[in-house]
Amino acid sequence: MGINVTSEIRPLKKVLLHRPGAEIENITPEYMERFLFDDIPYLEVAQAEHDAFAQILRDNGVEVVYLHELAAEAICEEAVKKEFIRQFIEEANVKSIQVKEDLYDYLNSFDDNEALIRKTMEGVSKSELPLVRRKSLADYVNASYPFVTDPMPNLYFTRDPFASIGNSISLNKMYSETRNRETLYADFIFRFHPEYRGTNRVYNRNFKYHIEGGDILNLTEKVVAIGISQRTSPQAIEKIAERILFDTWGNKVEKILAFKIPKTRAYMHLDTVFTQVDIDKFTIHPQIEGPLEIFELTRGDYCRVNLTKSTMTLEEVLSKALDCEVELIRCGGGDYVISQREQWNDGSNTLCIRPGEVVVYARNYVTNKILQEKGIKTHIIPSSELSRGRGGPRCMSMPLEREPW
CATH class of the missing domain: 3.75.10.10 (L-arginine/glycine Amidinotransferase; Chain A)
Known part of the structure; x- marks a missing residue:
């Protein structure tokens, strides 16, 4: 092994x-x-x-063996899954606190770990998150950019x-x-x-x-x-x-x-x-x-x-x-x-x-x-x-x- x-x-x-x-x-x-x-x-x-x-x-x-399958198997424990989501958001360089919170809730809502891994790979578009009410200056400046997290x-x-x-x-x-x-x-x-x-x-x-x-x-x-x-x-x-x-x-x-x-x-x-x-x-x-x-x-x-x-x-x-x-x-x-x-x-x-x-x-x-x-x-x-x-x-x-x- x-x-x-x-x-x-x-x-x-x-x-x-x-x-x-x-x-x-x-x-x-x-x-x-x-x-x-x-x-x-x-x-x-x-x-x-x-x-x-x-x-x-x-x-x-x-x-x-496929990357998304091994990664999904690695985060099968709930605590590890949450740690993965938090680290992913941090490394995605999301600036807004509100967007970070909404993104965490969105990703944590995935029951299927393979689907979660695939979503982090393909990128999260702004249209997938609820309307952010408390926008930061960075949100307004980057309003035209289509992604919350970049695809890979x-x-x-x-x-x-x-x-x-x-x-x-x-x-x-x-x-x-x-x-x-x-x-x-x-x-x-x-x-x-x-x-x-x-x-x-x-x-x-x-x-x-x-x-x-x-x-x-x-x-x-x-x-x-x-x-x-x-x-x-x-x-x-x-x-x-x-x-x-x-x-x-x-x-x-x-x-x-x-x-x-x-x-x-x-x-x-x-x-x-x-x-x-x-x-x-x-x-x-x-x-x-x-x-x-x-x-x-x-x-x-x-x-x-x-x-x-x-x-x-x-x-x-x-x-x-x-x-x-x-x-x-x-x-x-x-x-x-x-x-x-x-x-x-x-x-x-x-x-x-x-x-x-x-x-x-x-x-x-x-x-x-x-x-x-x-x-x-x-x-x-x-x-x-x-x-x-x-x-x-x-x-x-x-x-x-x-x-x-």
Whole structure:
């Protein structure tokens, strides 16, 4: 029971997903930037695509669990449910005391916990609350804004709010306020769910510096790679390294490799630019091959972390970490135009369900064909709408258990 993930490629046994819901339809053109979207997915098709993704996993022996179900099970006790509602309202940054009271009463009136969780995810519009009689100045100033609490349309990217590392998790401090509220569900799951409560945390959501799960890759049970990116700060990596390397929970991690990648949306996370597809193969964005600045964090004396800087190509650093020669498979075959197009649609972001077998987006057909020619089995899912959120199959999945080494 609980968390057990020490690899990117060992057979996947259990995974956490979030099926897109009404939060997607609460994106409007005016607020796309606020919600970190470049376009508005068509929900009905996005759900069908996501269902196809989940079914491929089930067909291959993977147990699929859903975020809203685990969160609902975590708040089954009345006191915990009330605590969740209060914390949700506080983190939703509701200013007016009267609105807070009305919102609490509204959410507490839900008898079905799954419906409650779904409502907090999709956002609460002003039209759902009774007319507020004692308005504050903030209420008048923000009168045109349609929501009491913002929707969370990025939730279907379950990779980011927390990361599984060995038998522990990193409960992340997200880069943007928009997404940081997403970690509330994992917080309650890992505090109160009977299967996951008490799970060791090597990072916590109330820590100062931001880090996201898309930047954390379990290369082996002894080596973890973390991207220094737009959304993960070097200070957070140092903090998590201290806690992982001197962890007493039985994790076997001996080394953190910090990769410095460009701080742009196209290189949003480390798993945006490369993912492992087999024991010795990775799919990569051609422009990340290097040379790269790599920082190696290891155990030092007196519970201090040793830090060593080097400059290597991606092939060199991965070959050294895995102790074998690796092959880098370029997104789009290295062609500039094709690689840029398919990279935008997460051609390098694959979910490995067992060595040499990955889930990929249909629209990245050039990269998919290259993977197949390299002996990689591809499970292809439709992706016209899911891809509009700028995340691939790895982004949409959080492994909870893989077979051990």
